[in-house]
Amino acid sequence: MRAAGIDPYPVRFDRSTTIGGLREKFPDLEAGTETDEVVRVAGRLLLLRRQGKLTFATMRDGSGAVQLFVSEAEIGIDGHNDFDALDLGDWVGVEGVVMTTRKGELSVKVRSFQLLAKALRPLPDKWHGLSDVDTRFRQRYVDLIVNEEARRVFAIRFKVMAAIREYLGSLGFIEVETPVLHDQAGGAAARPFLTHHNALDMDLVLRIALELHLKRLIVAGFDKVYEMGRVFRNEGLSTRHNPEFTMLELYEAFVDYGEMMTLTEELVAHCVMVALGTTQVIHDGETLELAPPWRRVTLRDAIIEHAGVDVHPSMPVEEVRVLCDKFEVPYEKSWGSGKLMLEIYEKTTEHKLVGPVFVLDYPREVSPLARVHRDDSTLTERFEAIIGGRELANAFSELNDPVDQRERFEAQAQLQADGDAEAHGVDEDYLRAIEYGLPPTGGLGIGIDRLVMLIAGVASIREVILFP
Template sequence: MPEPADATAAETSGAHLDELLGERRAKLDRLRAEGVDPYPVGVRVGDSLAAVSERYADRLEAGASSGEQVTVAGRLVARRGHGKLAFCVLREADTDLQVMAAVDTLGVEGMARVADLDLGDWVAVSGEVIRTRRGELSVEARELTLIGKSLRPLPDKWHGLRDTETRFRQRHVDLAVNAGARRVFTVRAAVVSALRGELHERGYLEVETPLLHPIPGGALARPFVTHHNALDTDLYLRIAKELYLKRLIAGGLPRVFEIGRVFRNEGLSPRHNPEFTMLESYEAYADYHDMMALVQALVQRAAREAVGTTSLTYGGRPVELGGDWPRRRMLDLVRDATGRDDLDYDWPLERVRALCGQHGVGFDAAWGTGKLVLELYEKLVEGQLWDPTLVTDYPVEVSPLARRHRDDPRVAERFEPIVVGRELGNAFSELTDPDDQRARMQAQARARVAGDAEAMVVDADYLRAMEFGMPPMGGLGVGVDRLVMLLTDVHTIRDVILFPTLRPE
């Protein structure tokens, strides 16, 4: 549709905002004085703008009338003309539809109402679907009603909403004027639907577990703390769903999953928001090899259903999500990056520290060999893995909930899928031995006492659940926000969360 002249293109760039607000307030007062309700209830709309546009996309010659009467509604985003004939554009989601308002059908009073409208107003229109002589699909208004008065002007189409902080603080405005923002959240909804669909088809049961936990567990992270007044006890916003979901497997549910928010009291960055969405799934009798196949299937289905392809471009570089993803052991990747083919977990601690120093990788004096190898990997390797790669066999030291590798007890049967240089998820062959789990939790508790605020505490209730017996199981976590970032080619997590956490104004 050709862009009509925007009646307020100069308003938001020239006139003072207070003056604009005053003018719109005056219109509101005048409407009320005339007995017009600017915020009516019970408005009935028969068709969406998209339905009308689709129905007549290839019908009606220029200058023809359909004979069909419709009632549509949307936000007024453009207007041109005056006097006896005016053209307005209504927008609903990503569909624009022209409305032709003529004095012959609306009368003088109706045309005065049209002239009194401001961009941003919500309007309902009843009339006949026509195609103008210029070939523009339109509704010829027989009745036009203001159904939601706008008191603040939207950013004009030339300047838009460019300040990113304002976009996030006023997401309602961002969605109203930025088609790109609307697309991101449409894709996000399709991603979540695809993930659910794949798991449902595989026989997984969707469940809901608590957001308030008596003990923070299931991940290495700093929690948010709150207080329950009636019970006079501290509770923690969940940092993961893992320990509750694994209880359900112990209870006899063979496959479970949950998609929901988790909370971590950590810093803000392009990849991190304190409140974010995770998919976690657990399956009895599976191991981390099964989870590798599952995460690949989930991501590929999400790509196909949400954006129509597994062949993407991210930051101007191609990335292919299709096919089988290669698997690489973490230790092998670090050996390649450092040029030390003999690097091993049996190296003396001082020798590994020296290797870190040679490559400019900082470390804490309390870290063991496994943590140092992980740090080398994260600093030297992870960011270079562009195409999908399954990085396997993480050190046990940094994997307190994962089963020891069946062939090498120094590492865990754990992997992370890495795409475009960032972690997309985390998965294990789950630890089901309660004695091993207790020892690892106690080691974490000692680290916490020594000053590691992200270390786990001993969860006696979870250990008791393990003692009733758990089947072998595989578990997978996928960061939904990061997956949406990948599929929409955006580079900050705040772009894919409708209302991200922001610093106080």
């Protein structure tokens, strides 16, 4: 091509509109119409159908697709032959008039064209795409070219993230950025990734949660803050877990977990409406209505309802172990009644909760950053939002008593010393921060990937992460 004087990778092409803009301007053009509108559009060739002196092609850009109508009578024999020599996957810019075919297909009648980028690799077959799932994820750039379903899923993801920012902004929340590298892990029970800062000769970890720095900002006087960011947990892979994933965490001063429930159900319903135009989603073939209000039930009552036993953190640990044995729930000798209660719930009850439902009041033993329940000192003011039998969100009335917080950190540090890889030590700087005074605060965390999975109706988290 270069020997023939053709630059296969020119510098630029000036478009007059996108393909989406073209379709918006001519939504109902009558069949067999040729307008006087001259446009310049560009995109990738996805279909070429040659019929003698006519060629029909499909071009797609980031906003949509349109048919190209290429006639030898319009661009000449040489021009038509050059167009027919193009390959699927080539990027092309065209100039022509807007028209519709006799069948009513919106088209651009090409007067001239320019190759913008030559594709050196052939695209996968249109009908089969990339058949190997791992190849789809490793070569997402190809998957998105040929897979309409993948493009649908990520269009939903982009809408959901924009909707979250728009909604929280309307409530006065400010978006912030906090460090990814921490000197110690905190904010969740998870195993961190380790790294090393060469210049400082310091071991660091990638963050496993956003929580503790955001609450430092509440201490600093920012009443409503949130962050949507990547977190990293050095754990197993599954359809619900990826080592690198996106979390939304938000914190609001002067409220408790009651307001966080209201915010959660309203935010999720807003995202579904923006993405789908309805507040209903399909999960495992069943229609779920996500419009508020959602059901509220305590963890204790949920276990009674679905497992038929009454369990509480105040029970002697031997009695709760008997229940664990009954339900074949494995446990460690170091676990107290609160931890055993949660294990029974997760084995017998959680997967049965179709929801949407808020499960409230988790044991203090398993909630080191949540405030003690105002009516029961063995519980905390914590809830999880469950939809389709799985956790979507986790929220607290935040623990703001520095003395209580130190005791819980020290208990976690003892678990770490005993070999618990998901427990963490005492974060002295965070304790220092809340010793300056953390006002009553409500906090919420939502897994963005799981939210998109729910709305898009896909079963694997890798389907909603661009490059898993």
